[in-house]
Amino acid sequence: xxxxEERELHVLAVDDSPVDRALISKLLRSSKFRxxxxxxxxxxxxxxxxxxxxxxxxxxxxxxxxxxxxxxxxVKGSSELxxxxxxxxxxxxxxxxxxxxxxxxxxxxxxxxxxxxxxxRLCNRVLKx
Amino acid sequence: MDYVHLxxxxxxxxxxxxxxxxxxxxxxxxxxxxxxxxxxxxxxVVTLFFRDSARLMANIDQALDKCVKDFNKxxxxxxxxxxxxxxxxxxxxxxxxxxxxxxxRDENIEGCMRSFQKIKREHSVLRQKLESYFQLLxxxxxxxxxxxPNK
Numbered sequence: 261x262x263x264x265e266e267r268e269l270h271v272l273a274v275d276d277s278p279v280d281r282a283l284i285s286k287l288l289r290s291s292k293f294r295x296x297x298x299x300x301x302x303x304x305x306x307x308x309x310x311x312x313x314x315x316x317x318x319x320x321x322x323x324x325x326x327x328x329x330x331x332x333x334x335v336k337g338s339s340e341l342x343x344x345x346x347x348x349x350x351x352x353x354x355x356x357x358x359x360x361x362x363x364x365x366x367x368x369x370x371x372x373x374x375x376x377x378x379x380x381r382l383c384n385r386v387l388k389x
Numbered sequence: 390m391d392y393v394h395l396x397x398x399x400x401x402x403x404x405x406x407x408x409x410x411x412x413x414x415x416x417x418x419x420x421x422x423x424x425x426x427x428x429x430x431x432x433x434v435v436t437l438f439f440r441d442s443a444r445l446m447a448n449i450d451q452a453l454d455k456c457v458k459d460f461n462k463x464x465x466x467x468x469x470x471x472x473x474x475x476x477x478x479x480x481x482x483x484x485x486x487x488x489x490x491x492x493x494r495d496e497n498i499e500g501c502m503r504s505f506q507k508i509k510r511e512h513s514v515l516r517q518k519l520e521s522y523f524q525l526l527x528x529x530x531x532x533x534x535x536x537x538p539n540k
Binding site: 277278279280282283286287289290322351352372373375376 | 415418419421422424426427430433434437438440441468469471472473475476477
């Protein structure tokens, strides 16, 4: 018998801002995802190492030490993780940054503040839910 | 206790925050996310904002106190503060953060100091107004209380 936890899609939210972490977590939970949120790319990698059931990653771009772009490269460079869709979020609309992320394999690049519609649209497109 | 009156006061305070430009449309998004699973979501996020913004502003204060000004570092801190302001709909603060960042780009330290003083004032006013608003909401209680018959 499949538990509710197993039925729910699991999204990893990565953001060093506690305000944005609370927001994106709530947005995703409102869309019926199970959410784990962490405050750094390093912690995200540690969790991905332990958990094999992350279905999608939403990460902020600008974070100290390791950016969302660095995290994206690590995920897409890993044979175990590369199939996980990664969405980048940023408060700044920098075309070069957006292009680099999309070229590196990001599913989408969202300008903050992220809205409910952004999450629904991505969910429908990426996870077919 | 007159819950209807308290609710009206809270609504008036809230309207004032939008009319006077302290808050923008993003605040509606926060309210829209509040539900039975998170009945105090807006207040929780606003509390997080004031805690985090106080920390960022202390960092900026320290950086401005240094003899040699690191405009890149100041800009990074202010970018973080501006991001948080944007996320809760703190419109006036967001505008003042942008002004500070312009001064950083121009390496205009007096401009940075002036705009930072303005940010601090706006932060303080917004905090007072939102604290009053949430206090009124708490006193007024859930909407069902407003319709409880007097005994």
